[in-house]
Amino acid sequence: MEQKSINGHLFAQMIYAGAEQLRKNSKKVDDLNVFPVPDGDTGTNMTLSIQSGVSELRKHESAHIGKAAQALSKGLLMGARGNSGVILSQLFRGFGKAVSDKEEIDAQGFVDALQQGVDAAYKAVMKPVEGTILTVAKEAAKSGIAKARKETNLIQIMQEVLQAAKDALAKTPQQLPILRQVGVVDAGGQGLVYVYEGFLAALRGDSETERTDAPAPQTASLDQLADMAHDHMPAQIGMRAEDIEYGYCTEFILGLKPQYTGKFDEPSFREHLSQFGDSLLVISDDELVKVHIHAEQPGAVLTYAQTFGDFKKIKIENMREQLQSILDEEVHGNAAKDTNRTSHESPQPIATLAVAAGDGLEEIFKSLGADQIIRGGQTMNPSTEEIVKAIESVRAERVIILPNNGNIIMAAEQAKELVNVPVEVIPSKTIPQGMAALISFDPSSDIDTNVKRMNAAINQVKTGQVTHAVRDSKFGDLEIKEGDYLGINEKEIVVSEPDLIQVSKKLLDVMLDEEAAVLTIIYGEEVTESIAEEIKEYAESQYPDLEVEVHRGGQPVYAFFFSVE
Numbered sequence: 001m002e003q004k005s006i007n008g009h010l011f012a013q014m015i016y017a018g019a020e021q022l023r024k025n026s027k028k029v030d031d032l033n034v035f036p037v038p039d040g041d042t043g044t045n046m047t048l049s050i051q052s053g054v055s056e057l058r059k060h061e062s063a064h065i066g067k068a069a070q071a072l073s074k075g076l077l078m079g080a081r082g083n084s085g086v087i088l089s090q091l092f093r094g095f096g097k098a099v100s101d102k103e104e105i106d107a108q109g110f111v112d113a114l115q116q117g118v119d120a121a122y123k124a125v126m127k128p129v130e131g132t133i134l135t136v137a138k139e140a141a142k143s144g145i146a147k148a149r150k151e152t153n154l155i156q157i158m159q160e161v162l163q164a165a166k167d168a169l170a171k172t173p174q175q176l177p178i179l180r181q182v183g184v185v186d187a188g189g190q191g192l193v194y195v196y197e198g199f200l201a202a203l204r205g206d207s208e209t210e211r212t213d214a215p216a217p218q219t220a221s222l223d224q225l226a227d228m229a230h231d232h233m234p235a236q237i238g239m240r241a242e243d244i245e246y247g248y249c250t251e252f253i254l255g256l257k258p259q260y261t262g263k264f265d266e267p268s269f270r271e272h273l274s275q276f277g278d279s280l281l282v283i284s285d286d287e288l289v290k291v292h293i294h295a296e297q298p299g300a301v302l303t304y305a306q307t308f309g310d311f312k313k314i315k316i317e318n319m320r321e322q323l324q325s326i327l328d329e330e331v332h333g334n335a336a337k338d339t340n341r342t343s344h345e346s347p348q349p350i351a352t353l354a355v356a357a358g359d360g361l362e363e364i365f366k367s368l369g370a371d372q373i374i375r376g377g378q379t380m381n382p383s384t385e386e387i388v389k390a391i392e393s394v395r396a397e398r399v400i401i402l403p404n405n406g407n408i409i410m411a412a413e414q415a416k417e418l419v420n421v422p423v424e425v426i427p428s429k430t431i432p433q434g435m436a437a438l439i440s441f442d443p444s445s446d447i448d449t450n451v452k453r454m455n456a457a458i459n460q461v462k463t464g465q466v467t468h469a470v471r472d473s474k475f476g477d478l479e480i481k482e483g484d485y486l487g488i489n490e491k492e493i494v495v496s497e498p499d500l501i502q503v504s505k506k507l508l509d510v511m512l513d514e515e516a517a518v519l520t521i522i523y524g525e526e527v528t529e530s531i532a533e534e535i536k537e538y539a540e541s542q543y544p545d546l547e548v549e550v551h552r553g554g555q556p557v558y559a560f561f562f563s564v565e
Contacts, residue, residue: 003154003203007104008068010202012061015072018198019050025194031471032187042187045082045381045407049089050195052079052383064103066262067286069096069113077414078385084188086384086410087121087133091192094120100286101262107152111144114161125410131175133188139168140196158200165193182473246277246294250301253312254289260308262286269308276301278420288312350447351396354434355382355404355412358525358554361431368438371396377431377555381408387415391423398422398447400454404434422447426454430465431522431553432563433458464489464511464562466504469496485559500527504535504560511564512543519546520563522553527560535560 006014022029022043029043056075062068073096076089094117099105105113118141122128143164147157172186173179179186256264269289277295289308295301298316305311354370356362357377365373374390376382382390391399399421403409406429416423424447428434437454445453465488473480480486480496487495487507495506512519519539523532529552536548553561 001155001204004152005104005106006065006110006154006203008062008065011065011068012057014199014202015050015054015057016198017202018195019047019054021198021201022050022191022194023047026191029187029191029194032184032190041381042082042084043191045085046088046188046191048383049076049080049082049085052076052385053089053092055079064286065105066096066100066102069099070286072096077418078383078388080384080411080414082381082407083410084133084191085381086124086414087137087188088192088195089384089414090121090124091117091137094118107148107154107157110154111141111148111157111161114141114144117141124414129176131172131179132186133192135172135175136165136168136186136189136192140165140192155200155203158196158203162193162196162200165189165196169193181475184473246296247318248295248298249317250277250291250293250295250298250315252291252302252305252314254291254305254309255312256287256289256309264289264308272304273301276304347395347397348443349396350398350400350443350450351394352400352402352438352441353387353390353394354402354438355408356431356434357556360552360554361522364435364522364551364553365438368435369441369443370402370438376408377405377557381405381411384411384414384418387412388418391415391419391421396421398424400424400426400441400447400450402426402428402434402437402454404428404431424451426451426458428458430463431555431561432461432463432520435520435563436461436565460565462490462511462564464507464560464564465558466500466507466560466562467558500559501531501534505538508535508539508562509542511562512539512546514543516543516546516564518563518565519548520561520565521548521550522555522561522563523550524553524555524557524559524561532560 003010026043026047029046030041032042053072053074053076057068057072060067060071062071069092073089073093076092080086080089095113097120098113098116099109102109114137118134118138121134121137125134128134140161144157144161147160151157151160169185169189172189173184176186264286266289273291273293276297277293289305291301291305293301302311302314348371351371352369353372353374354365355374355376356365357375357380362373362375372390372394374382374387376386387401391401401412401416401423403412403425409425409427409429412425416425426434426437428437436457440453440457441450442453467486467488469480469482469484469486472482475493475496478493478496480493481498484496484498485500485503486493487503487510489507489510494510495503497503497506508519521532521536521539523529532550532552536550539546539548555561
C-alpha cells in the first residue's frame with residue numbers, strides 16, 4: 001500500500017488515532033516517572049493536552065491540512081498541561097506553521113513540518129535537556145528527513161520516524177542518569193511514541209485506532225477567547241471618567257483578503273495596533289482575525305485593519321458613557337458582588353498568584369498574601385488556559401505567579417506570553433519554596449526588587465516530601481516497593497519504608513542539623529492531626545532550640561511537606 005500525500009482529513013485521522021493510542025496507554029506513561037512517585041502524571045497531562053487539540057480540530061475539520069493543523073495547534077496551546085504537554089503543543093505549533101498554506105503535503109512536506117515542530121519545541125525550553133521528549137522528537141524527525149531523500153511513500157517514512165523514536169526512547173536512560181538509576185525510559189518520550197504509533201496506524205488504515213467519539217475537554221473557541229479577554233480586562237467598575245485613557249471599547253472580526261489568507265503576520269499586526277490603545281487581543285486563523293482593543297481613536301484602528309480585509313462584524317462602545325450607569329448600579333447594591341473593592345479602587349500594582357491543591361494549603365497561601373489561588377499540583381496540573389484565566393481575573397498592573405511545582409513552570413511561562421498584563425514567573429518547584437517566596441514579597445517594593453527577593457528566597461529553604469511509591473523500583477541502594485512511603489530530601493529519595501511515621505522521622509534526621517532554626521510541617525489529607533503532632537514532638541526532642549510549626553494542608557498525594565530554614 002502506498003500513501004503519497006496527506007490532506008486535512010487524513011491528518012485529522014492521524015491525530016485522532018494518535019490521541020486515542022496515547023489515551024489507552026496513559027497509565028503506562030504515568031508510571032514512567034523520574035522518581036517512582038506520581039511526578040506530574042505525564043501520561044494524563046499529555047492526554048488532556050492533545051484531547052484539547054482534538055476538540056478544536058473536530059470543530060474545524062477541513063480538507064485543507066493547513067487549516068486543520070492550525071485548529072489543532074490552537075486547541076493544544078490553550079489546553080497544554082505540564083512540561084510534556086507544553087512541549088507537545090509546541091511540536092504541533094511548529095508543524096502547523098510549516099503547513100499553514102498547504103492544501104496537502106507530500107513526504108518531504110511532512111518531514112519538514114516535523115523538523116519545524118522540533119525547532120519550535122527547543123526554542124520554547126529555556127534549557128533543553130537531552131534524554132527527554134525533545135530528543136525523541138529530534139531523532140525521529142532527523143531519520144524521517146533522511147528517509148524522504150529516497151522514499152515518497154508516507155507509510156514507509158512514518159515507519160522510519162516511529163522506529164527512530166523508539167530507538168531514541170530506548171537510549172534516554174543513557175542520557176539522563178536518573179532514568180538509568182530508576183530503570184525507566186523518559187515518560188514524555190514514551191507518550192510521543194504512542195502518538196506516532198497512532199499516526200502510522202491511521203496511514204495504514206488500521207481499524208483498531210479509528211477515531212472515537214469519547215467526550216474531550218473543551219477549549220476556548222476564537223470568540224470565547226476574545227470574550228474572555230474582554231470580561232477580564234481592566235473594566236470600568238471602580239474608575240472615574242478621567243481614569244479612562246482609551247475611551248472606546250472596539251471589537252471587530254476581519255475576513256482576510258486572499259493575499260493574506262494563510263500568510264497573515266499576526267505579531268506585526270498586533271505590534272502596530274498596540275500604539276492605538278491597551279487591552280489588546282488579536283486572535284487569527286487562516287481566514288479570520290478577531291480584535292479587541294480599548295482605543296481613543298477607533299477610526300484609526302479600523303482604517304489600518306481594513307487594509308488586510310473586509311469587516312464581518314464591528315462593535316464600538318463609549319466606555320465613558322457607560323461608566324455612570326455602572327457606578328449607579330454599584331451605589332444600589334450591585335457592588336456587593338465584590339465586597340473587597342470600592343467603587344474608586346484602582347488596579348493594584350502587583351498581584352500574586354499561587355498554585356496549590358488542598359483547602360488547607362489554599363488558606364495558608366491566602367494568609368501569606370496571595371491574591372488568587374490556582375487549584376492544582378501533583379497529578380492535576382492546571383492548563384495554560386486556566387492560568388491565563390487566573391491572570392486576567394485579577395485587577396493588577398503586573399502579576400507574579402508561583403507555580404510551586406516543577407511540572408507547572410512551563411505552562412505558566414506559556415500563559416505569560418498569551419496575556420497583555422506583564423507577568424513574572426518565580427520558578428518555585430515545591431510548596432515550601434512558594435511559601436518562602438511569598439513571605440519575602442513586599443507590596444510596597446517595585447516588581448524587580450520583589451522578583452529578586454523571591455528568587456533568592458526559594459533557594460534558602462530546604463524541602464522534604466513524604467509520598468507513596470507507585471511502582472517497584474531501585475534508587476541508588478534503596479529497594480523500593482510499590483505502596484511504600486518515600487522520604488524525599490529536595491530531589492533525592494533518602495528513605496523508603498512501609499511505615500509513615502518512621503519514614504517521616506528518618507527524613508527529618510537527614511534534613512535537620514544544629515543550624516536549622518525553623519521547621520514547618522504541613523500534613524496532607526491522609527494524615528491525622530495526632531500523627532502530625534507526634535512528628536512535631538520528635539523534631540523538638542531531637543533539636544530543643546528548633547521552632548516547629550504545624551499546619552493542615554489537606555493536600556493529596558503528599559502525606560507531608562517539610563520546610564527547613
